[in-house]
Amino acid sequence: MTKSANDVVITGVGIVTSQGVGAEPHVALLNAVEPPKARVETERFAPYPVHPLPEIDWSQQIAKRGDQRQMENWQRLGVFAAGLALDDAGLKDNLEACGSMDMIVAAGGGERDINVDSLIVDEALKRNDREQLLNEKLTTELRPTLFLAQLSNLLAGNISIVHKVTGSSRTFMGEEAAGISAIETAFARIKAGQSTHTLVGGAFSAERLDIILLIEAIQGHALGEWHPIWSRKPENGGGMILGSVGAFLVLESREYAEARGARIYATIDAIEGDRGSREDGRLEARLRDLARPGAALEPQSTVVFSGTSGFHDLARREKAFLESELAGRPVRAYGGLVGHGIEAQFPVGMAFAALSLGHAAKVPPFDPAEAPMTAPAKTAIVTTIGHARGEGVAVLSAE
Amino acid sequence: MSKAYTDHLGRPIVAVTGMGVITSLGQGLEDNWAALSGGVSGIHKITRFPTEGLSTRISGTVDFIELPAENAVERSYAMARETTLEALAQAGLSGDFNGPLFLAAPPIEPEWSARFELADRAPASERPGDAYNRFLAAMRQKADPIFHEAVLFGSISERLADRFGTRGLPVTLSTACASGATAIQLGVEAIRQGRTDRALTVATDGSVSAEALIRFSLLSALSTQNDPPEKASKPFTKDRDGFVIAEGAATLVLESLEAAIARGARVYGILKGCGEKADLFHRTRSSPDGGPAIATIRAALADAGIDETGIGYINAHGTSTPENDKMEYLSMSAVFGERLPSIPVSSNKSMIGHTLTAAGAVEAVFSIQTMLTGTLPPTINYQNPDPAIVLDVVPNAKRSQQVTAVLSNSFGFGGQNASLVMTDEPA
Numbered sequence: 001m002t003k004s005a006n007d008v009v010i011t012g013v014g015i016v017t018s019q020g021v022g023a024e025p026h027v028a029l030l031n032a033v034e035p036p037k038a039r040v041e042t043e044r045f046a047p048y049p050v051h052p053l054p055e056i057d058w059s060q061q062i063a064k065r066g067d068q069r070q071m072e073n074w075q076r077l078g079v080f081a082a083g084l085a086l087d088d089a090g091l092k093d094n095l096e097a098c099g100s101m102d103m104i105v106a107a108g109g110g111e112r113d114i115n116v117d118s119l120i121v122d123e124a125l126k127r128n129d130r131e132q133l134l135n136e137k138l139t140t141e142l143r144p145t146l147f148l149a150q151l152s153n154l155l156a157g158n159i160s161i162v163h164k165v166t167g168s169s170r171t172f173m174g175e176e177a178a179g180i181s182a183i184e185t186a187f188a189r190i191k192a193g194q195s196t197h198t199l200v201g202g203a204f205s206a207e208r209l210d211i212i213l214l215i216e217a218i219q220g221h222a223l224g225e226w227h228p229i230w231s232r233k234p235e236n237g238g239g240m241i242l243g244s245v246g247a248f249l250v251l252e253s254r255e256y257a258e259a260r261g262a263r264i265y266a267t268i269d270a271i272e273g274d275r276g277s278r279e280d281g282r283l284e285a286r287l288r289d290l291a292r293p294g295a296a297l298e299p300q301s302t303v304v305f306s307g308t309s310g311f312h313d314l315a316r317r318e319k320a321f322l323e324s325e326l327a328g329r330p331v332r333a334y335g336g337l338v339g340h341g342i343e344a345q346f347p348v349g350m351a352f353a354a355l356s357l358g359h360a361a362k363v364p365p366f367d368p369a370e371a372p373m374t375a376p377a378k379t380a381i382v383t384t385i386g387h388a389r390g391e392g393v394a395v396l397s398a399e
Numbered sequence: 400m401s402k403a404y405t406d407h408l409g410r411p412i413v414a415v416t417g418m419g420v421i422t423s424l425g426q427g428l429e430d431n432w433a434a435l436s437g438g439v440s441g442i443h444k445i446t447r448f449p450t451e452g453l454s455t456r457i458s459g460t461v462d463f464i465e466l467p468a469e470n471a472v473e474r475s476y477a478m479a480r481e482t483t484l485e486a487l488a489q490a491g492l493s494g495d496f497n498g499p500l501f502l503a504a505p506p507i508e509p510e511w512s513a514r515f516e517l518a519d520r521a522p523a524s525e526r527p528g529d530a531y532n533r534f535l536a537a538m539r540q541k542a543d544p545i546f547h548e549a550v551l552f553g554s555i556s557e558r559l560a561d562r563f564g565t566r567g568l569p570v571t572l573s574t575a576c577a578s579g580a581t582a583i584q585l586g587v588e589a590i591r592q593g594r595t596d597r598a599l600t601v602a603t604d605g606s607v608s609a610e611a612l613i614r615f616s617l618l619s620a621l622s623t624q625n626d627p628p629e630k631a632s633k634p635f636t637k638d639r640d641g642f643v644i645a646e647g648a649a650t651l652v653l654e655s656l657e658a659a660i661a662r663g664a665r666v667y668g669i670l671k672g673c674g675e676k677a678d679l680f681h682r683t684r685s686s687p688d689g690g691p692a693i694a695t696i697r698a699a700l701a702d703a704g705i706d707e708t709g710i711g712y713i714n715a716h717g718t719s720t721p722e723n724d725k726m727e728y729l730s731m732s733a734v735f736g737e738r739l740p741s742i743p744v745s746s747n748k749s750m751i752g753h754t755l756t757a758a759g760a761v762e763a764v765f766s767i768q769t770m771l772t773g774t775l776p777p778t779i780n781y782q783n784p785d786p787a788i789v790l791d792v793v794p795n796a797k798r799s800q801q802v803t804a805v806l807s808n809s810f811g812f813g814g815q816n817a818s819l820v821m822t823d824e825p826a
Contacts (some may be wrong), residue, residue: 026721070682110508116529119520131449134511134609144617146684152506153573157813160679169677169815172579173506174553174571181570192592209531216538272569275560389557390568
């Protein structure tokens with residue numbers, strides 16, 4: 001593909017998963033000959049397995065303990081991953097670049113104080129004036145700082161405070177679609193010359209009973225032991241295993257990146273999201289449209305990072321789609337390795353794709369059902385099908 | 400493209416061709432404008448939940464929309480649907496909208512009633528702090544897809560997208576109290592990118608609950624001058640003591656001027672420029688020097704291609720908190736200098752309270768209406784001016800005055816700042 005000044009290139013990757021902190025351990029696993037081994041915590045939230053955070057020294061990216069304390073884990077993880085991305089792009093502490101840098105964050109939020117909620121519902125079981133009880137208990141028991149520590153747009157707010165990214169600050173919400181729209185919007189703005197450099201990504205904390213409840217409301221969790229994502233069975237639950245993940249990218253116009261001599265991992269050639277009814281093959285019809293820019297790519301050197309949630313029906317349909325429409329291109333379902341990260345799911349896939357292309361990796365299978373690669377990756381496709389709605393596909397190429 | 404349809408930077412000019420609004424003052428632009436320009440307050444005693452023992456017992460809730468269930472998602476959706484129906488009717492558009500949807504919506508959590516219901520059907524407590532383990536046990540026994548859907552942030556835009564036939568993946572966003580302005584900015588950007596000829600920009604907030612109120616109370620953000628409710632919101636006065644939490648929604652249909660003219664649509668105003676700049680000072684407080692707010696206003700003016708002398712009226716963020724009004728005055732002074740006292744600046748929030756997520760869009764609608772009618776809405780409750788804030792706030796009564804360019808500010812927690820410049824004519 002011919003290069004042009006307004007190409008959207010990835011110059012920084014900040015990633016945290018159960019596999020480790022930062023680009024290094026993830027590049028190592030993408031370049032390994034042997035398939036990576038999933039890290040799963042099956043005891044702490046039993047019967048729900050989760051992919052837990054790796055060991056993290058928060059102070060590496062969030063120097064002030066006071067700042068760390070102002071955030072719940074989800075925000076902290078996002079601010080940390082954003083710092084990694086800035087570091088990786090060589091822009092950390094570059095006040096001028098960060099001061100004009102745009103930012104789009106895909107955010108969830110809503111972390112609860114489990115003890116306060118428990119206290120209130122336990123007391124409510126004994127009382128008839130529940131609304132009055134709420135006023136009493138919330139007024140006295142709520143930590144004033146919790147509101148901000150779990151508020152959706154305060155992940156971005158904390159990135160501004162900690163990393164001094166202040167060109168603009170936008171927070172997108174809406175589960176998997178938020179992550180897709182965030183990168184799609186950043187891409188469109190850079191393409192059109194509305195932004196030169198943008199920090200974009202998201203984070204997700206799986207190790208929370210309140211978020212586990214969200215998925216259990218539709219009995220969506222795989223239960224008990226970990227099984228490979230493409231072969232999870234209804235008798236073992238709904239198929240999804242959540243994962244604590246953070247993924248941020250620094251996107252730049254080619255012109256801006258080259259002017260500062262930045263290392264370029266990959267170019268985003270196309271990215272689009274859509275939504276709608278999934279009945280009667282309409283999901284597949286939309287996927288076909290979204291994946292069209294990827295259909296002509298050389299199969300051997302293309303890797304497909306599938307963000308499948310593991311929900312049985314959606315996983316089956318996505319697999320069938322990939323096998324028929326993108327036949328011969330090796331698929332890597334990264335949710336099976338690091339868990340499902342809701343808002344951060346698509347950004348995690350983009351991070352894996354960027355690192356694979358930047359290092360010309362022959363990515364080993366993540367799952368027994370996946371074929372080995374016979375050539376290093378030159379192009380990549382990233383998919384995410386939202387667990388409730390929304391789909392997105394991106395196509396990337398190596399330099 | 401003809402020069403008449405592009406701006407100073409050669410980008411498509413963005414027209415507003417439809418508007419809809421709901422606030423505590425009522426439903427629809429006509430009723431709202433009559434009340435707002437008449438200096439009527441929509442602030443009242445809270446009846447949605449008991450307020451005994453709470454320091455703030457007033458709000459600008461919207462209690463007149465019929466809902467299938469009393470919760471923040473249903474209320475926020477219903478208001479967004481109604482304002483969108485109004486805006487599309489005004490725009491003369493029917494059938495599928497066929498453009499992108501940008502929705503500013505409040506971050507929503509499960510209702511307490513849902514937690515109580517779960518607790519009622521869950522096994523008994525075995526140890527303190529185990530409510531969520533019991534909730535999970537209840538869900539394993541019997542799933543509750545309605546609970547799941549009600550706490551997904553994407554659920555409101557999903558329903559709007561289906562109802563109005565918007566195109567692509569809708570964006571649901573939150574930039575705190577700047578959200579409504581950000582939704583409009585995203586619509587403007589999409590049209591300027593050439594991705595679309597039209598965009599539906601919606602902002603809604605129906606999330607007032609006991610917990611929401613208490614959270615803001617704990618941050619000392621709310622007025623506690625409960626009696627009489629309609630006097631509590633008094634921006635730019637010496638005795639202002641916090642904002643009044645409120646609800647509302649607004650929809651703006653944005654179209655490229657060229658597409659609007661081509662289909663013979665009426666143009667109500669032009670979305671001329673947008674500006675933003677994040678603040679790194681503090682989670683809830685603004686930089687003491689007003690730097691980011693100043694940069695935001697200047698960015699909006701630059702984007703609009705007009706200088707500070709071109710602005711004839713400012714629709715202030717004007718929350719009535721000690722901090723915001725001081726900072727906003729400081730930043731306006733820095734940008735407009737000695738001319739500032741001669742520019743009328745009023746705060747709609749003196750009457751409708753702070754509609755939070757919706758505010759930027761609600762106030763954009765009122766800004767355009769200000770130009771259309773040649774009437775400046777007042778800042779009511781302006782009895783005791785803050786001597787440190789020297790502004791013409793259009794005190795207490797509306798004023799007939801034609802303006803051709805309006806600045807509207809929105810500032811929020813998390814260092815969010817956004818400003819919009821709107822004009823009556825394209826040039």
